[in-house]
Amino acid sequence: MNSSSELKELLNKIDHRGYPAYKDTKGAYRFPDYILSIDHVQSDPFAPPSKLSILVSGGKAGFPTEYYDEKYKKTALEDLLIRIFHARVDAGEFRRHGSGKSGLILISRCRQEVLERSACRIDEKTGDVLIRIEVGFPARGRTIDSKELIKILFDVLPECVGKSLIYKALNTEKVRRTIELAQDQHYIRSRLEAMGLAAFVADGSILPRESGVSDRPMQNAVKFISPESMAVSFTLPNRGKLTGMGIKKGVNLIVGGGYHGKSTLLKALEVGVYNHIAGDGREFVITDSSAMKLRAEDGRSIKNADISLFINNLPNGKDTRSFYTEDASGSTSQAANVVEAAEAGSKLFLIDEDTSATNFMIRDELMQKVVHADSEPITPFIDRVRQIYEQYGISTIIVVGSCGSYFNKADCILQMEQYKPKDITEFAKNTAEEYLRGKADGSAGTEFHMSSCEDHRLSFNRCPGANKALLSGDRVKIKSNGLDSICINRETIDMRLVEQLVDPEQLTALGYILVYAEKNLFDKKSSLRTIADKLEKILETDGIASVCQNRVPANMAMPRRQEIFAMLNRYRGLNL
């Protein structure tokens, strides 16, 4: 390995030369406190910045072993280090100048969620800390400006590393609190199942966000407080007793007038599959990690999905046990989203009527009388929701502001009133019963049944083959476009309506995961489930970088198994 002074010499030598001479800097260099690797050098000042990594040995970094001896703690610590490093770079005196991306120093920007990222990896055995960053190698026009790069590599970075990756230089109290929060969150998450809960919302939580474009907590919001009848408590390892609302497994409704906070509660539950940072307001909103938000998604492609639980006898005679379309309707898309979520192993469905296809959710009595069941292909969700719980063990939390027919299907009915939840289960059920008894003709309230598939077995045996077209050409280009889409060469995967993706870096990771799966796992014999299991195992043991062939991008964040499925299901090139 070269020494840092050799790097400096080299840089001095190539000063004022043409930009490509920077390529010679590729390699690893020993600095006093760490090893700097220049993994990839950009081809010109306007290209994406160069990729660097910094490795601090465990002995030097000095983090207590008990802060990273379990996966969830390690992730919390890595997340914290990225945030500190980011803040350091921002706070530094260094002002960049030059052409193109000259002097940019980039590291992942973390948001409210705590996610595993390729930007930082702590080795659980040695305690080594690896950090991945991007640096725009400076130039004037297209001429190398070594002096500037020397400033970055020999002044700015050593200072950042010293103040963000070395334990004793940090605010150790803050580090401890971060790990303790992760521990408490993990404690609740790991106990939901045994307590028969689908989700937990702590008293005092702040659910609404600052604005539609800011994910920070709203100022002066009404704090969440559990109805007495639903209160449960945990004795957390660090924080002690914490009380809040337990949403039990089963069929749960959130009702209430418009603008009373129903969707806000559901949204908080959707992202409760992730841990949140201190001060977010949703630190202790903890949802079953497999929860899936399900909505209508007109226009998506569907490949070989068995949607016959909901849709049968289509007028064009299409087989709904193996349904294909390049342009789904509202109801077929939502039906596919439901069965695919079951296939992905989700144990909790989250549905908001605001974003659902009405004819998928409900068909009222009058319509049942007028349009005979034989000419209606759709068995609405309301007629399946109990079966989905009882037969498949999948709970639901549904926001229904407009449809009382769901009352007699529900185990629990929660009303949001001026942002305060009230348990109205008994009242709503009694009212519904009275209403039905009051109906004159006796037929009222009889349910609409599809007799054909009462004991419906969902088949999860879709086995994709490889799609050579995706990876043709010598270079595979993977790009993500915010939270909207993933592009792999010419293929675009639309992820806009997969609502539990919270960070663009997750989409980048999904792109790499797909390329990995196309290269290694699609063999026409393994089912999507088996493939997802394998991916999950690889990602779990070797981290997010394990799906990258050679160069590991600095900007990937871990998606869940559910979003891996969602991506595969929306990939139009999937060979099924």
Ligand code: ADP
């Ligand atoms: P609904 O789905 O019942 O129509 P929303 O959840 O969309 O209502 O909430 C309506 C508005 O109220 C939103 O602008 C939201 O930010 C705000 N809001 C939600 N919860 C609270 C709260 N606890 N305190 C203050 N404002 C809130």
Ligand code: MG
């Ligand atoms: Mg709403």
